Each structure stands twice: as structure tokens, then as C-alpha cells.
Amino acid sequence: xxxxxxxxxxxxxxxxxxxxxxxxxxxxxxxxxxxxxxxxxxxxxxxxxxxxxxxxxxxxxxxxxxxxxxxxxxxxxxxxxxxxxxxxxxxxxxxxxxxxxxxxxxxxxxxxxxxxxxxxxxxxxxxxxxxxxxxxxxxxxxxxxxxxxxxxxxxxxxxxxxxxxxxxxxxxxxxxxxxxxxxxxxxxxxxxxxxxxxxxxxxxxxxxxxxxxxxxxxxxxxxxxxxxxxxxxxxxxxxxxxxxxxxxxxxxxxxxxxxxxxxxxxxxxxxxxxxxxxxxxxxxxxxxxxxxxxxxxxxxxxxxxxxxxxxxxxxxxxxxxxxxxxxxxxxxxxxxxxxxxxxxxxxxxxxxxxxxxxxxxxxxxxxxxxxxxxxxxxxxxxxxxxxxxxxxxxxxxxxxxxxxxxxxxxxxxxxxxxxxxxxxxxxxxxxxxxxxxxxxxxxxxxxxxxxxxxxxxxxxxxxxxxxxxxxxxxxxxxxxxxxxxxxxxxxxxxxxxxxxxxxxxxxxxxxxxxxxxxxxxxxxxxxxxxxxxxxxxxxxxxxxxxxxxxxxxxxxxxxxxxxxxxxxxxxxxxxxxxxxxxxxxxxxxxxxxxxxxxxxxxxxxxxxxxxxxxxxxxxxxxxxxxxxxxxxxxxxxxxxxxxxxxxxxxxxxxxx
Numbered sequence: 068x069x070x071x072x073x074x075x076x077x078x079x080x081x082x083x084x085x086x087x088x089x090x091x092x093x094x095x096x097x098x099x100x101x102x103x104x105x106x107x108x109x110x111x112x113x114x115x116x117x118x119x120x121x122x123x124x125x126x127x128x129x130x131x132x133x134x135x136x137x138x139x140x141x142x143x144x145x146x147x148x149x150x151x152x153x154x155x156x157x158x159x160x161x162x163x164x165x166x167x168x169x170x171x172x173x174x175x176x177x178x179x180x181x182x183x184x185x186x187x188x189x190x191x192x193x194x195x196x197x198x199x200x201x202x203x204x205x206x207x208x209x210x211x212x213x214x215x216x217x218x219x220x221x222x223x224x225x226x227x228x229x230x231x232x233x234x235x236x237x238x239x240x241x242x243x244x245x246x247x248x249x250x251x252x253x254x255x256x257x258x259x260x261x262x263x264x265x266x267x268x269x270x271x272x273x274x275x276x277x278x279x280x281x282x283x284x285x286x287x288x289x290x291x292x293x294x295x296x297x298x299x300x301x302x303x304x305x306x307x308x309x310x311x312x313x314x315x316x317x318x319x320x321x322x323x324x325x326x327x328x329x330x331x332x333x334x335x336x337x338x339x340x341x342x343x344x345x346x347x348x349x350x351x352x353x354x355x356x357x358x359x360x361x362x363x364x365x366x367x368x369x370x371x372x373x374x375x376x377x378x379x380x381x382x383x384x385x386x387x388x389x390x391x392x393x394x395x396x397x398x399x400x401x402x403x404x405x406x407x408x409x410x411x412x413x414x415x416x417x418x419x420x421x422x423x424x425x426x427x428x429x430x431x432x433x434x435x436x437x438x439x440x441x442x443x444x445x446x447x448x449x450x451x452x453x454x455x456x457x458x459x460x461x462x463x464x465x466x467x468x469x470x471x472x473x474x475x476x477x478x479x480x481x482x483x484x485x486x487x488x489x490x491x492x493x494x495x496x497x498x499x500x501x502x503x504x505x506x507x508x509x510x511x512x513x514x515x516x517x518x519x520x521x522x523x524x525x526x527x528x529x530x531x532x533x534x535x536x537x538x539x540x541x542x543x544x545x546x547x548x549x550x551x552x553x554x555x556x557x558x559x560x561x562x563x564x565x566x567x568x569x570x571x572x573x574x575x576x577x578x579x580x581x582x583x584x585x586x587x588x589x590x591x592x593x594x595x596x597x598x599x600x601x602x603x604x605x606x607x608x609x610x611x612x613x614x615x616x617x618x619x620x621x622x623x624x625x626x627x628x629x630x631x632x633x634x635x636x637x638x639x640x641x642x643x644x645x646x647x648x649x650x651x652x653x654x655x656x657x658x659x660x661x662x663x664x665x666x667x668x669x670x671x672x673x674x675x676x677x678x679x680x681x682x683x684x685x686x687x688x689x690x691x692x693x694x695x696x697x698x699x700x701x702x703x704x705x706x707x708x709x710x711x712x713x714x715x716x717x718x719x720x721x722x723x
Contacts, residue, residue, distance in 0.1 A: 259357075259358070259716060260628065261354075261358070261624070261712050261713075261715040261716040261719070262357065262358035262359075262360075262716050263641065264624075264628055264638055264641055264712050265354070265355075265358050265360055265709065265712040265713060265716060266358065266360060266363070266674075267638060267639075267640055267641055267673050267674030268638070268674045268676070268705050268708055268709045268712060269360060269363045269364060269367055269674065269709060270286060270287070270363075270673050270674040271639075271672065271673065271674030271675045271676075271700070271705055272324065272367045272370070272674075272702065272705065273285070273286055273287050273290070273367075274287045274290055274653070274654065274672055274673070274674075274675070275324045275325045275326075275327075275702055276290070276322075276323075276324060276325075276370055277293050277294040277297070277321070277322060277323050277324060277325055277330070277332060277407065278292070278293070278294055278295070278297075278321040278322035278323065278370075278374075279292050279295060279321055279322075280292055287673075289653070289654075289656075289669075289670045290408075290653060291408045292408065293330070293406075293407035293408050293410065294321060294330070294332075294394070294407065294410075294414065295321055296414065297319075297320040297321050297332075297394050297414055297416065298317060298318035298319050298320030298321070298377075298391075298394070298416055299317050299318075300413040300414045300415050300416070301313075301413070301415045301416065302316040302317070302318060302391070302415075302416050302418060303415055303416065303417050303418065304389060304418050304420045304422070304423055305417065305418075305419075305420075305423040305476055305477055306417065306477050306478060306479050307396065307415040307417060307479065318377065318380075318391070318416065319377055320332075320374070320377055320378060320391060320394050320416055321374075321377075322370060322373055322374035322377065323337065323370070323371060323374030323375075323378075323394070324337060324340070324370070324371060324374075324702050325407065325702075326484075326701060326702060326703075327651075327699055327700060327701035327702070328649070328650045328651035328652055328695070328699050328700055328701075329397075329400050329401055329652060330395060330400055330407040330410055330652065331393065331394070331395035331396070331397050331400050331483070332374075332393065332394040332395055333392075333393055333397075333480070333483060333484050334378070334390075334391070334392030334393055334428045334432065334473070335392070335427065335428045335431060335473065335484050335486065335538055335539070336484055336538040336701065336702060336703045337371060337374075337375075337432075337435075337702065338375075338428060338431035338432040338434065338435045339431055339435075339537070339538040339539075339541070339703055339706065340371070340538070340702045340703045340705075340706040341368055341371045341372060341375075341435035341438075341439060342431070342434045342435040342438045342439075342496075342500065342544075343544075343597070343600070343703075343706035343707055343709075343710060344364065344367060344368055344706050344709055344710065345368055345435070345438040345439050345441070345442050346438060346544070346600075346604070346710065347600055347706075347707075347709055347710020347711070347713055347714075348361070348364045348365075348368070348442050348710075348713070349438070349441060349442055349445070350603075350604050350607065350608070350710065350714070351603070351607075351710060351713035351714045351716075351717055352445075353717040354712075354713030354714060354715075354716040354717035354718075355713050357716055357717055358713070358716050360713075361446075364442075364709075365442070365443070365446060368439050368442060369439075369443075369451075371435070372435065372436060372439045372455060375432055375435065375436060375458075376436075376454065376455075376458060377391075378390060378391035378392070379391075379432075379458050379461075379462055380418075381458075381461055385457065385461055386461055386464070386465070387429075387461050387462055387464070387465035388420075389418040389419065389420045390418060390419050390425070390428075390429055390432070390462065390465070391416050391417070391418045392417060392418065392419055392425055392428045392473055392477065392480075393416070393417040393477065393480060394414055394415075394416045394417075395414045395415070396412070396413070396414070396415060396479075397479065397480070397482065397483045398479075398482075399412050399413075400412070403652075404652055404655070404657070404658055404659045404662055405652060405658055406652060406653045407652070407653055408653075417477050417479075417480075419473055419476055419477070421465075421468075421469045423471075423476035423477070424466075424469035424470060424471030424473070424476060425466075425471060425472065425473025425474075425476055425477070425490075426466040426467070426469065426470050426471055426472070426473075426490035426493065426494060427466075427472055427473055427486045427488075427489065427490035427492075427493045428473040428486075428493075429462050429463070429465055429466035429473075429497075430462075430463055430466040430467075430490065430493040430494045430496070430497035430498075431493045431496070431497060431541065432462055433459040433460070433462040433463035433466060433497040433500070433501060434459075434493070434496050434497040434499075434500040434501070434541075435459075436455045436456070436458050436459035436462065436504075437455070437456060437459035437460075437463075437497070437500040437501045437503065437504035437505075438500045438503070438504065439452075439455050440452040440453070440455035440456040440459065440504045440507070440508070441503060441504055441507045443455065444507055444508065445507075452507075452508070453508065455504075456504045456505070456508055459500075459501055459504060460501060460505075463497050463498065463501050463515075466490070466493075466494060466497065467494060470490065471490070472486040472489060472490055473486055474486040484538065484539070485539075486539060487539050487540075488539050488540045488541075488542070491522055491526035491527055492527055492540060492541040492542040492545060493541050494519070494522055495519040495520075495522040495523045495526070495527065495541070495542075495545045496519075496541035496542075496544050496545045496548070497519075498515040498516065498518055498519035498522070499515070499516055499519045499545060499548040499549065499552065500548075501515045502514075502515040502516035502519070502552070503548075503552070516552060516553065519545065519548075519549070520549055520553060520555060520558075523542075523545050523546065523549060523555075523558065524557065527542050527545065529561050530542060530543055530546055530561045530562070530564070530565040531565075532564065532565050532568035532569075532574050532575045533568070533574065533575050533576055533586060534586055534594075535576075535586055535594035535595075535597055535598045536594075536597040536598065536601060536707070537593065537594060537597060537703070538703040543562075543565065543598075543601060544601065545558075546558040546559075546561050546562045546565075547562055547601055547604060547605060547609075550562055550605075550609050551604075551608055551609060559609065559610075562601075562605060562609070563610065563612075566598075566601075566602055566605060566615075566616050566619065567615075569584050569598055569602070569619060570615045570616070570619050572584075576594075577683035578683075579680070579683050579684060579685045580632060580685055581626060581630075581631040581632040581633075581685040582622055582623075582626055582631075583595060583623075583626050583631070583679075583680060583683075583685060584598065584619075584623065585680065585682070585683040588681040588682060588696055589678065589681075589696050590678040590679070590696075590699070590701065590704055591678060591679045591680055591681065592627055592637055592676055592677070592678060592679030592680075592704070592708075593676070593678070593679075593701070593703065593704040593707070593708075595623045595626070595627070595679075596623065596624070596627065596676065596704070596705075596707040596708035596711055597706070597707030598619075598623065598707070599619065599620040599621075599623040599624055599707065599708075599711035599714075600620070600707040600708075600710035600711040600714065601707075602616045602617070602619045602620040602623075603616075603617065603620040603710070603711055603714030603715075603718070604710075604714075606620065607714065607718075617714075617718060620711055620714055620715065621714075621715050621718065621719060623711070624708070624711050624712060624715050627676065627679075627708065628641060628642070629641075629642050629644070631685055632685040632686070633685060633686060633688070635688075637676060637677050637679050637688075638674065638675070638676055638708075639671060639672045639673060639674065639675040639676075639677065639700075640671050640672070640673035640674060641674075646675075646677050646690050646698060647667035647668065647690055648667060648668055648690055648691055648692040648698065649668065649672050649675055649677050649692065649698055649699070649700050650677075650692045650693070650694065650695045650698045650699035650700065651668070651672050651675065651692075651699075651700055653670070654668045654669070654670045654671070654672040654675075655668045655669065655670075655692055656668060656669025656670055657669070662692065662693065663693060668692070672700065674705070675700035675704075675705065676700060676704045676705050676708050677697065677698045677699070677700055677704075678695075678696055678697045678698060678699055678700075678704070679697065680697070681696050681697045
């Protein structure tokens with residue numbers, strides 16, 4: 068910890084408070100204030116500055132440790148805004164020695180939580196955290212006797228301890244800056260650890276891109292072009308059989324994303340991934356602006372939506388003719404362990420049609436396109452937004468007209484991404500996003516929304532408390548959207564009951580000693596991250612009883628980033644202790660001959676979320692590339708995580 072120790076008594080007649088430098092706030096381009104810091108010694112943290120410690124762009128977290136005798140005088144501090152820390156020169160006489168400790172990264176924050184610090188104050192939320200025997204309690208300003216120094220009352224609901232920093236804060240930012248700046252992604256001393264993690268999470272998607280990469284902008288130097296012949300190895304209506312081959316059709320199906328550690332482009336997880344990423348971008352726009360990742364989000368989403376536009380084939384009237392939902396042969400692809408750049412096997416393209424329908428993947432893809440249309444419209448790309456919306460409406464109408472599960476029409480996908488939940492959830496979810504997209508374009512979306520509401524209540528009928536949103540189950544997102552857009556009381560009750568179960572564990576997931584909510588062995592952290600994102604949306608826009616849902620969201624993310632009994636970050640490249648052998652062909656740098664070798668992957672798959680513990684045991688995890696249950700990565704794993712990180716960034720300014 069950076070200990071800033073000040074003896075607040077003086078043996079001289081000089082008034083130590085006569086001259087001091089105040090810490091000045093800076094204003095972002097959106098008008099919000101954020102704490103900048105100062106390189107000047109004897110800086111006074113002062114209530115006189117109305118904006119001190121406010122905003123979402125970099126407020127530090129401080130701990131106050133009494134090292135002298137009892138403190139007799141406490142200034143009256145009316146925390147009307149609940150987000151400022153103050154000092155009053157008039158109360159200087161009688162004060163004793165105080166240590167001011169600042170946590171500048173996640174590791175230091177964990178040390179603070181486990182130290183004997185009596186008070187930890189989180190600036191943005193205006194909450195005091197009382198560290199007692201390692202426990203952590205967030206308290207609001209209405210609680211009397213918030214904390215005590217070893218039995219001596221120090222802070223009441225209207226008071227706060229007074230601190231003078233006698234040396235400069237570590238890593239001060241340039242006071243001439245007016246926009247939030249964050250260190251490079253390799254800097255683990257970034258005070259805003261969620262900003263760093265968000266950058267990494269988006270970078271992972273670039274490592275899983277397929278197609279013609281732009282060498283000028285490619286940020287993953289060990290990845291190159293791949294799948295450049297996609298669309299020319301046969302277009303099949305249904306499974307890749309001779310009778311389903313369409314010999315006269317060739318398409319440009321380059322682009323998109325490999326689904327996981329292999330190189331197949333699967334449509335259902337891609338659709339879920341894109342709508343989840345987009346929803347996070349819309350719900351937590353402040354978080355993306357604070358972290359400077361809005362452009363990266365747009366680029367990530369567009370790489371996927373550009374591919375969906377290629378995959379969606381329409382007739383002369385603009386109605387859906389067929390829709391490509393898979394490129395690559397899952398079995399043949401999984402038999403190889405090599406980079407996508409060196410892959411030479413045929414990559415057939417499989418489509419749904421009116422005769423071989425896939426309402427689930429079509430509606431989920433419509434949701435992806437419609438939600439993305441809102442995102443791009445918000446960023447001024449109106450023509451592209453209109454193209455996305457037109458395709459979304461055609462694809463959704465196709466999904467509603469021709470009912471069926473895509474995994475029935477394309478049986479070969481069943482071992483990989485079977486449609487277990489059916490298609491009613493995607494139809495409801497897609498209808499709600501299409502309604503939003505149409506209204507963002509100035510059109511009427513009410514019919515789609517009301518049909519979705521009826522579908523939720525009659526066909527879905529509630530939420531499984533011991534389950535979570537994922538690439539196959541859109542019912543949770545549907546209920547949240549209904550709660551937001553129609554204030555549907557039953558949907559709101561369903562959402563609250565589900566999240567309450569996740570908070571308490573009552574009739575919900577198992578909760579490990581370290582706090583992980585566990586529902587399934589395969590990619591357990593993906594479920595926790597997806598729930599964290601929706602919990603953040605609910606907390607931010609619907610209800611947040613006692614702060615429980617926002618705390619669930621942030622605590623789940625903290626667990627992933629290293630606040631767990633292993634002290635292990637499950638996000639590759641984050642912190643000092645992270646997976647070395649994620650199950651990923653391109654990053655491994657080896658073939659089958661080196662598959663079981665103990666050495667780390669040749670390349671760091673920065674930002675990838677691995678599966679995590681395979682049981683409700685914090686230590687049930689193996690960092691082995693052969694363990695595809697615990698250690699594989701996937702685009703849908705990172706989708707909810709990315710949104711939850713943006714929520715955490717805008718909510719806590721870097722600390723949970």
C-alpha cells in the first residue's frame with residue numbers, strides 16, 4: 068500500500084494549514100466531474116471543492132487507520148451527495164496521527180480488505196466499508212454509528228474523519244487532461260481495474276475473428292487471415308448431405324467469429340453474443356465512455372453483424388429466402404488441433420429455410436441485428452442502422468412464420484449447440500428488441516412488443532431460479548425487457564424472485580465458500596457473468612433492494628478477477644496469476660503432439676474468460692488445455708462479462 072502518514076500535530080508555531088494546495092476536479096466532455104489528483108505535496112482534500120471525489124472516471128478508494136491516541140474532534144460533515152470526503156482546517160488542533168492508505172489496484176484493494184484498517188471509504192458510491200475480522204459491510208449514509216476505532220466512536224451518519232495527505236498520491240494524472248485516460252492494457256497498476264478488464268475482454272474477440280483481418284488495425288499479432296474460402300465449400304439447406312447441396316449457390320461468408328477454442332462459426336451462440344454485447348453497450352454507455360472502449364465495442368459488434376448480413380439472403384421483396392447458421396464441420400474441425408490460418412479442410416455452410424426452419428436462431432439473430440441498429444443509430448451511423456433493422460424485421464418475420472428448432476433441421480449441430488429451450492424464448496426476446504429498434508427509428512413497435520408479452524406469459528411462464536441466461540435461454544432477458552418496457556408486474560416479480568435466489572442461494576444456485584454462484588459444471592463462470600450483467604441492468608433501471616443486485620453483479624465480477632480463495636484471475640492476461648493453458652487452438656501454438664505438454668500456451672489469449680470451477684468448490688479447476696470443461700473459452704463466455712464490467716466501471720469507478 069501507498070502509506071501517506073501525517074502527524075496532525077505540530078511542535079512549531081507555524082500554522083500547517085495556512086497554505087495548501089487543493090485537489091481540483093476536472094470535467095469530462097459529457098460534463099461529469101472526476102477526481103484527478105495532484106502531484107503537489109501537502110494537498111488538502113477539501114469539502115470546499117464541490118466536485119471533489121465525484122464522478123465515475125477515477126475516484127480513488129481510501130482507508131483510514133488510527134495510529135495515535137483517541138481522536139477528540141470530528142468535523143460535522145453533511146454528506147448530502149454521499150460521494151465526497153472532506154477536511155476542515157479548524158479541527159486540526161487535537162487531531163492525532165492518521166495513516167491514509169490508497170489502493171491503486173485490485174491486489175492492494177484486497178490487502179486493504181484484509182488489513183486492520185478501521186474505515187474504508189469508497190468515493191463514488193458514498194459508502195463506508197467497515198473491515199472487522201476480514202468481513203466487509205457496505206453502509207449507507209443513513210446508518211448511525213457507521214464505524215468505530217476500537218470502540219471509540221469516530222464517524223456518525225453526518226460526520227466524517229478529517230485527513231491531510233502530506234505526500235503526493237501515487238501515479239498522479241496530468242491535470243491538464245479533461246477526458247478520462249486509462250493506462251495500457253498491460254498495466255496491472257491501473258486504479259480502475261474494471262476498465263483494464265473491459266479492454267482485455269473486448270480484445271479477446273479480436274483473437275477469435277475469422278476472415279480477412281486488417282493488418283493496419285489488427286491488435287493480435289499472432290492472428291492472421293482465415294476462412295477466406297467460406298461460402299465456397301458448398302451451401303446446404305439443412306445438414307451437409309448430397310441431397311441438401313445447392314450446387315449453383317456460392318456466397319462470400321468471410322468474417323464473423325470462431326465460437327470458442329475451435330474454428331466453426333455457429334449461429335446461435337453468435338446471435339446471443341452480439342445481442343448481449345450490444346445490450347451492455349446501450350445499458351452501460353457511461354461505463355464504455357469512462358473506459359474509452361465505445362469504439363472497440365462498435366468494432367466488435369460490427370464484425371459480427373457484417374457477417375450476419377452476408378449470411379442473410381433475401382428475395383426481390385426483401386423477405387428472407389434462407390439464412391446461413393453454421394460454417395464449418397464441427398466433427399472434422401474438432402479432430403484437428405491447429406491454427407485457423409493453417410486449416411485446409413472443407414468448411415460447408417448450413418442454412419435454415421422455410422422447409423427446414425430454425426425459429427430460435429433466426430429470432431435470436433434478429434434480436435442481434437435490431438439491438439445493434441439502436442447502438443449504431445445512437446453513434447450516428449444511420450444508414451447502417453437502417454440496413455440492420457430492415458434485415459432484422461425480415462428475419463424475425465421469417466422466424467414467426469416458419470416454426471421449428473434449428474437443431475431439428477440441422478441435426479449435426481446437436482452435439483455442439485442443441486436448442487434445448489426451444490424457440491419461444493427467442494421469439495419473445497427477438498420481438499422485444501425489434502420493437503425497440505423500430506421505435507428508435509421513429510416507427511411503431513408496439514405490436515411486436517405485445518405479442519412478445521403474450522408469448523412470455525403463455526409459452527414461457529416464468530424463470531428457473533437455479534439457472535441463468537445463456538446462448539440457449541433468452542427467457543431471462545425477455546423478462547427484464549418486459550419489466551423495463553411495459554412495467555409488466557409479473558415479469559418484474561419473476562426477475563426479482565430469480566435474482567433474490569441468486570443473492571441468498573435459497574432455491575437457487577449453490578454458493579461456494581468464496582461466493583461463486585454455481586449452476587453447471589461447463590463454463591460455470593459464464594453463467595455467473597451473464598447473471599451479473601442482468602443484475603446490473605435491473606439494479607440500474609428497475610430495482611435494487613438494499614443494493615443487493617448491484618452487489619451481486621460486482622461481487623461476481625470480483626470473483627472472476629481474483630477475489631476468490633485461489634487468489635486466481637480467470638480472465639487471461641489480467642493480474643499476475645491467470646490461466647496459462649486455455650483450451651484454444653490458435654493460442655496454444657502447438658499441434659496434437661504438444662497438446663498434453665506442461666508448458667504454457669505460446670501466445671497469451673488476452674481477455675478470454677475460461678470456464679472456471681467444474682463443481683461448487685472454489686478449487687475445482689484445472690489449468691490444462693485438455694480440460695475443455697474448466698478451461699475452454701468462448702465468445703458467449705465473454706459477452707455478459709463485458710457488459711457487467713462496464714456496469715462495474717460506471718458504478719464503482721474501479722472498486723467493488
